[in-house]
Amino acid sequence: MKDAGHLFRFAGLFVVAFLVFLVVRGYVVPKTFGQYGHYRGAAIGEIAQYPVKFAGHQACESCHSDIADTKTKGAHAHVNCEACHGALFQNLPAPAQPKGNLYERFVALIVPPTPPDAPLLLHADDPTSVIPVKPDTLVLCARCHTASAAKLKSFPQVDPTVHMGGVPCETCHNPHSPAIGSDTSSSPTPAGTK
Amino acid sequence: MNISRRHLLILLPAAAVAWKYVEAGTPEASPNYQMSEHWWGMLINIPKCIGCGNCVRACQTENDVPDGNFRTWVERYHVTDTEMTTPEVISPDGGKEGFPVADEDAGKYFFVPKMCNHCADSPCTQVCPVGATFISPDGVVLIDQTYCLGCGYCVQACPYGCRYLHPTKHVADKCTLCYHRITKGLTTACCEACPTGARQLADLKDPNDPIHEFLKTHPVQVLKPQMATGAKAYYFGLDGSVR
Numbered sequence: 385m386k387d388a389g390h391l392f393r394f395a396g397l398f399v400v401a402f403l404v405f406l407v408v409r410g411y412v413v414p415k416t417f418g419q420y421g422h423y424r425g426a427a428i429g430e431i432a433q434y435p436v437k438f439a440g441h442q443a444c445e446s447c448h449s450d451i452a453d454t455k456t457k458g459a460h461a462h463v464n465c466e467a468c469h470g471a472l473f474q475n476l477p478a479p480a481q482p483k484g485n486l487y488e489r490f491v492a493l494i495v496p497p498t499p500p501d502a503p504l505l506l507h508a509d510d511p512t513s514v515i516p517v518k519p520d521t522l523v524l525c526a527r528c529h530t531a532s533a534a535k536l537k538s539f540p541q542v543d544p545t546v547h548m549g550g551v552p553c554e555t556c557h558n559p560h561s562p563a564i565g566s567d568t569s570s571s572p573t574p575a576g577t578k
Numbered sequence: 579m580n581i582s583r584r585h586l587l588i589l590l591p592a593a594a595v596a597w598k599y600v601e602a603g604t605p606e607a608s609p610n611y612q613m614s615e616h617w618w619g620m621l622i623n624i625p626k627c628i629g630c631g632n633c634v635r636a637c638q639t640e641n642d643v644p645d646g647n648f649r650t651w652v653e654r655y656h657v658t659d660t661e662m663t664t665p666e667v668i669s670p671d672g673g674k675e676g677f678p679v680a681d682e683d684a685g686k687y688f689f690v691p692k693m694c695n696h697c698a699d700s701p702c703t704q705v706c707p708v709g710a711t712f713i714s715p716d717g718v719v720l721i722d723q724t725y726c727l728g729c730g731y732c733v734q735a736c737p738y739g740c741r742y743l744h745p746t747k748h749v750a751d752k753c754t755l756c757y758h759r760i761t762k763g764l765t766t767a768c769c770e771a772c773p774t775g776a777r778q779l780a781d782l783k784d785p786n787d788p789i790h791e792f793l794k795t796h797p798v799q800v801l802k803p804q805m806a807t808g809a810k811a812y813y814f815g816l817d818g819s820v821r
Contacts, residue, residue, distance in 0.1 A: 417709070420712075422709040424724075424725055427725070428714050428720065431754055431758060432611075437639055438636060438639070440764045460773075462773075462774075462775055463774075464770050464773075467632055467636075467773045528773055533687050534628075534677065534680040534689060535628050535629070536625055536626075536628075
């Protein structure tokens with residue numbers, strides 16, 4: 385039995401190594417790993433925090449209710465605002481890094497700061513400075529309404545070169561309610577040019 | 579342990595910065611959103627798709643998808659009567675800027691929008707060696723990009739070709755079903771931008787979602803059902819030639 389000492393020492397070493405493993409594992413494995421499954425549970429919340437760029441038609445309609453009313457009467461009732469006008473956000477230039485006090489500059493020397501992402505601003509948040517670009521109807525309308533055998537026969541289609549010959553679509557059609565002779569009270573075209 | 583004044587001065591600010599990250603913790607998902615109350619999928623109505631490419635452009639804008647990669651894309655099939663099993667498929671730049679005009683001739687044309695099927699038994703999540711990709715409790719296949727190694731196993735495993743390696747982040751990337759939107763009560767960017775309603779976000783756990791009535795009354799199909807992936811992108815009007 386007196387020769388078994390080296391076995392106990394080895395067992396002790398094993399126990400210590402196991403404890404070290406447990407401690408290191410406790411630090412290295414993220415806290416939320418395994419919360420829902422074999423992944424980091426906090427990742428779900430992080431992905432849910434990505435910035436929204438298409439604000440949704442409800443955001444547009446809360447101010448532009450007149451356009452929303454015109455749209456409900458026409459063939460474009462189910463075309464959402466941002467399908468034509470594009471996403472409501474605009475990228476603003478990233479703000480300059482604040483210089484900070486001596487301590488902050490010292491920290492920045494050791495841990496280089498990550499530049500802040502360019503902030504997103506929605507037209508709905510700041511209607512005066514973020515103004516969506518007015519789409520060119522010659523391009524925009526043709527995207528959907530150019531005749532093609534691949535589209536359903538019931539879908540309104542025209543040959544753009546024959547149908548309008550370079551005249552912008554909104555000259556005759558109100559894009560918000562496209563049937564000719566329909567309510568054009570909120571047409572982007574000035575009155576009298578119809 | 580001896581720490582000189584110089585070392586202490588270096589260590590303290592570093593510890594302060596590290597503590598800031600510890601304190602910040604992990605951001606909460608949107609309030610009022612319960613993952614257990616949702617099971618997300620997508621309904622794609624093929625006859626309604628006109629191949630305008632709005633969905634592709636909206637997805638790229640919303641999710642900063644790098645040029646040349648696609649989280650969603652549109653294919654145009656041309657199937658002739660004699661070549662039913664070998665259709666001609668085109669998708670110029672993912673259909674982002676639309677398609678060339680299709681002439682009337684023999685056979686038929688149709689558009690097939692494609693995206694991650696958010697499979698309930700997804701092959702891509704099973705092969706990840708580190709647990710960086712997973713199915714969330716509400717049925718969305720997501721990637722933890724801080725955990726991903728960029729090994730590309732999942733890219734190979736997806737039978738639908740819906741994943742790619744991000745060219746600058748060097749990690750796997752894919753459709754998140756606009757998880758940052760649907761958890762806030764918005765629809766996905768592709769659905770928001772679709773002018774014909776060819777795509778509809780579906781919450782299969784919401785009893786008031788019109789998807790239930792649609793599935794009850796319409797024949798629908800999933801892509802590659804033989805792969806038993808439990809795909810949740812339901813296609814209405816899908817032609818047998820689509821692969």
